[in-house]
Amino acid sequence: GENVEQHPSTLSVQEGDSAVIKCTYSDSASNYFPWYKQELGKGPQLIIDIRSNVGEKKDQRIAVTLNKTAKHFSLHITETQPEDSAVYFCAATDSWGKLQFGAGTQVVVTP
């Protein structure tokens, strides 16, 4: 089945700097890769996603890149702000179309 690995598990950045989170997946049939942000006491919220026919997607300060050959995808947050502090999860659909999540990255943005 699909196995999604996510690194790093924690990431501390200075406000204004960039943050990068990387994920790898195992199922070559995976074709949808969403990223979720989870704030304390809340459920995950979709922030950006990418499909297998696209290599890069950007939405304001966040961007996602996908390398299907290498089976990895990354989340980039530029000009980080304190409100970006949260846990971020990557995910990939398995052969059955079900989402498999990574273990999460705790991002802390310090002023």
Place this chain on the structure above:
Amino acid sequence: EAGVAQSPRYKIIEKRQSVAFWCNPISGHATLYWYQQILGQGPKLLIQFQNNGVVDDSQLPKDRFSAERLKGVDSTLKIQPAKLEDSAVYLCASSLGLAGDNEQFFGPGTRLTVL
């Protein structure tokens, strides 16, 4: 638009007791999911409904967990009897359709502590 509602938000029980969680999905969403999120891990799918039918319950520990979605709207997840390892946040999510690339909207979750 109202989001996914869950109750209760917190529950503390002793092992071997039973517990039930309730979920009200976004209006019009045909697909409903229950996930288990253990501390420090990503959500793990327990069961998926399409309207009032089960699509996937392969990861549901059926000897102690059960779920239903009567009338294809609200859903309940039950654990009986609970074990210590069931301590987790139980997340409900819903989406418009069945396809894996339909955005899933998550509720705030129910934090279960089993003592």
